[in-house]
Amino acid sequence: MTPPTGTGRVLLFASRRGPAHAAPRALANRFAARSRARGRALTTVGNLAALSDSGSERADAMTQGIWAKAFPMSMVFSNADFESYKLAAERSLPFYERHLPKGARILNLGCGPGVSWIPLSLHGYRVVGIDNDLKVVEAAQKNAKTFGGDCQVISGDVFDVVELVGPDSFDACDSGGLLEHFDREQVRMLVRQQLLVAPLVMATMPVRTEATLRTYEVRAEAAEGHVDTHGIYRNFWDERTWVVDILEGFRVVEHFVERAPPPIGEFDELTVVIGRARAR
């Protein structure tokens, strides 16, 4: 996997409630102030505050624009697309309701165009998505504006999540199809960062089963560290490897495997919920 160089960052906000920028102004101001303090360039293009960060050294799964080509679905949703995503999300509502009260603030990391979390914003949850692919962020912003409830989209790198949104700023961090794109140490680092932002971390990712490998067209021997035809790096670990090895030492409060809902694909997904360690 080739580390990206000089990742540009853009802050974009979308909300159905009131004009763009109204709701998340405090967040934007905080990010801008921090960036000025670090001597990074901040420019405003229309209603985009573009922040260049040429000093980014961290390797990650991203290259700008890759995801726009890799997503099997259209990035900007049609009404029919969104109806099917809403139905799929309804299946996971009891899971969210089990862990979070209505009105809870959820940060969705690697938010993509919004398949799973924009529907959630229609069920009383306040959701903010973060992604670092500008094309994806723009699509998510459009989708959030057209279909979302209380939701916003921020551009940024998930490894910077604590400085982007601040510690203890959400009730849960959530992700779908993100963690498998990093190696074991990076996954642990990302979970630690999320636990600083919220007391609960929820994550869903493809899990290694015959159906998953068949759908992704991956040979069993190549399931760890697989790079697909779009250049996207992914690990297909089984449930035990995730829960016992990779998440060793974390307080895993729930985990289960189920088939992804129809619009998402014919593969099996692992869901894990991780809580902060109990005070002794």
Ligand SMILES: C[S@@+](CC[C@H](N)C(=O)[O-])C[C@H]1O[C@@H](n2cnc3c(N)ncnc32)[C@H](O)[C@@H]1O
């Ligand atoms: C499989 S997609 C997620 C789809 C999403 N769950 C949805 O509901 O639409 C993974 C996303 O993670 C994003 N991503 C990967 N690495 C990232 C990083 N370091 N920081 C922020 N986003 C990242 C990609 O741009 C991509 O949009």
